[in-house]
Amino acid sequence: MALRITHDTHYGINCTEAHCVIKKTNCDVEMNPDGVKSHVVHYSGKIFYNEQAYTDGKSPIGGFNQQYQLTLDDDVSHYNIIKECYEHLKTVSGFDNSVDC
Numbered sequence: 001m002a003l004r005i006t007h008d009t010h011y012g013i014n015c016t017e018a019h020c021v022i023k024k025t026n027c028d029v030e031m032n033p034d035g036v037k038s039h040v041v042h043y044s045g046k047i048f049y050n051e052q053a054y055t056d057g058k059s060p061i062g063g064f065n066q067q068y069q070l071t072l073d074d075d076v077s078h079y080n081i082i083k084e085c086y087e088h089l090k091t092v093s094g095f096d097n098s099v100d101c
């Protein structure tokens with residue numbers, strides 16, 4: 001699973017088929033001053049020039065770090081936290097026009 005986006009590097013290079021891959025996730029249980037627990041998912045990933053660069057083991061051209069509040073409602077299924085991270089990433093500015101690949 002990955003996302004394809006249009007990405008402009010810090011060097012002014014426009015990558016019209018950049019390939020985004022999540023590399024690391026973790027979930028922290030946090031407690032506010034009132035004693036209420038929350039679960040925060042942190043994830044990070046790499047952005048490659050295109051899918052071929054990723055497949056060939058080339059160096060990434062960028063990266064990202066994001067987080068979101070995990071909802072633990074009975075109606076929600078957390079069978080695939082990586083998929084949830086990709087779904088969240090699609091809501092972030094710069095990734096909101098991404099395509100699953």
